[in-house]
Amino acid sequence: MRVLFIDDEARILRALKALFRDLEVYITTEPAQAPALAVQHNVDVVVCDQRMPDKLGVDVLREIREKHPRAMRVLLTGYSDLKAVLGSVNEGEVYRFVNKPWVNSDLRALVLEAGEISREAPAVATDQLSPNEQNVARAQVGVLVIEDDTTVQQRLREILQPHYQVRFANTAERAMQVLEQHETGVVISETATNHGADLTLMLKALKQYHPHIATVVITERANAQTVIELINEGQVYRMLIKPVRMGSCRLSIDSALGRYWKLKQSPKAVRRYGVTPSAQTLQAQSRLPNSLLNRIRSLPARLFGVGGVRI
Incomplete structure (x- = not known):
């Protein structure tokens, strides 16, 4: 199972990589690189922080949805901003919303479930009808x-x-x-x-x-x-x-x-x-x-x- 984690804090990424050390994990502190990484490594799950200096998580997940729709998308955040949450629905179409600090067992269960679904259930690439x-x-x-x-x-x-x-x-x-x-x-x-x-x-x-x-x-x-x-x-x-x-x-x-x-x-x-x-x-x-x-x-x-x- 392949998972991509995106966060501007290296310590958060180190913690996530350790938590999922039994999986194939990719990490980046550069949100602009995330869509290309998701496609390049054909990841099953993307977990992205919301509040980053260069780009909001909902914008990153929207781009990943467009370029790599098979990946299940999870938004990780330490605050509950209504605009961001609405964006996660209307733009990123996230699978789940997870608050920081997370519970390790819950996050592992969520990512493993999302990865299984990503591999077994075909993605709907677009909702647009002819x-x-x-x-x-x-x-x-x-x-x-x-x-x-x-x-x-x-x-x-x-x-x-x-x-x-x-x-x-x-x-x-x-x-x-x-x-x-x-x-x-x-x-x-x-x-x-x-x-x-x-x-x-x-x-x-x-x-x-x-x-x-x-x-x-x-x-x-x-x-x-x-x-x-x-x-x-x-x-x-x-x-x-x-x-x-x-x-x-x-x-x-x-x-x-x-x-x-x-x-x-x-x-x-x-x-x-x-x-x-x-x-x-x-x-x-x-x-x-x-x-x-x-x-x-x-x-x-x-x-x-x-x-x-x-x-």
């Missing part, structure tokens, strides 16, 4: 919007309805009805309703059992910790901040639908987007109605057979 593919996908696959703010609903209706099969839900119950009755490739959701109901637990459970569905979170209540959890346990595809802008929203939904459609053609790649809930999330999910979790588990898996995707 015009013909896009027309077919839009005709067959729906977009679900979970939002109880009527003003936001109307804005999204204006942006999306001329181009997609859009269905709206203002409660978890209505959302489940849509998911049970219609093939849905993209879920657009707030993190919470206006009445305070937490929607992130539902989004995490949906990704846990149906990782082929792309989730786009649109919120005005974003904070770094919530986004990190949605990366690590919800593999959120894009995170947009309200007010919703037509251009960025359309681009995000086009891309999300493309991701779903590409996974439909290559179901083995779904493993790249699987999640394992934390003990804290499992405890929180235990407070959800059993009927809701059971319905999420048993959603018709129109892509991969009855019972959902098992990863």
